[in-house]
Amino acid sequence: MTGRIVLAATPIGNPDDASARLKDALASSDLVAAEDTRRVRDLATRLGVRIGGTLVAHHDHNEAASAAELVVRARDGATVLVVSDAGMPAVSDPGFRVVEAAVRAGVDVTVLPGPSAALAALALSGLPTDRFCFEGFLPRKPGERTARLASLALEERTMVFFEAPHRLAATLGAMAESLGFDRPAAVSREITKTYEETRRGTLAELAGWAATEEPRGEIVVTVAGREGAAPTVEALVAEVLARVEAGERAKAAVADVAATAGVPSRELYAAVLAARG
Incomplete structure (x- = not known):
């Protein structure tokens, strides 16, 4: 019997933004994996909800090992709720590794949408x-x-x-x-x-x-994104040089920038060489 992983968005500030589905999930899930267990306890209190299942920590420092355990629990039939401190898990918060492991293991993953900063x-x-x-x-x-x-x-x-x-x-x-x-x-x-x-x-x-x-x-x-006007050669060269200074290989940087800008890489490479002296 297979359970599932449930990714649930939590309020980013105002607790009244919590959905009815989030409240139900906090109360009914077999396991609640939280970025900060104190934060989710406080949220549940504010919502007037009692966390019904086991509450465990799932954060940046234990995510790899925790993800594997959560998937095992779901594979064994548990409903595993994954929440972060605020917003949607896996978006600049723990959660991606759980989904990745669940997909590999063939475990069902669903989402309770909600607030997003x-x-x-x-x-x-x-x-x-x-x-x-x-x-x-x-x-x-x-x-x-x-x-x-x-x-x-x-x-x-x-x-x-x-x-x-x-x-x-x-x-x-x-x-x-x-x-x-x-x-x-x-x-x-x-x-x-x-x-x-x-x-x-x-x-x-x-x-x-x-x-x-x-x-x-x-x-x-x-x-705002760049306006549609074509970039100058000087701007493209400056971008390549900045990437090279940060450790990227010149040819790789030129190829990427040229492809994005739609200009011949050979001409851009020559301009970069000239700029470098």
Whole structure:
């Protein structure tokens, strides 16, 4: 007899956003795997729900071993509920390894949809929503962050990022340097909470605001994609050089950038060699 893995979205701030299905699942699941067991206990209390099954920790530090155990329990017939601290498991939170292991083992996986900080911020941003991509957290090291942003310089879709408050000003400044000081963007914080706020402006304006105000709370940054105008050779060369500086091989970087921009890789490679002296 096979059970199943249930991925459940939890409120990102306001507990009233919890769905009836989430309440039922917390009460009826055989096993509840939580990123932070204290947080899910507190949520259940706020919702007036008693967690009916066994509560276990499933977080970044034990995810590999925990995922295997959760799948075994589901394969043996248990309904295993997976929740993160806020939002949807597996989206910048533990959960992906469980789904990956479940798929390999032929165990059923289902989802209880609900709140999403990324989608909420996208809707609030005032930027195009017809095409977008989720980039999660940028690398913490400046060189790696610059390389990642350089790889996004030609991205035409609206981009959604997560960021910690103490790194926000530096990240917005790096984005302005790599993507353009006049690039439209928005910063949303504390979505659905008492002090919810969304700031809109250019990356340069938002970087200045963040450096002065030092905003707190859960933060999502939304950045407009590149406009359709063809990039200059100088911009393509700069992107390649940034990626090379971060450790990527020049030929691989040239091939990727050229394919994305739709330009001959041989000509771009020659321009890169010339720029390097």
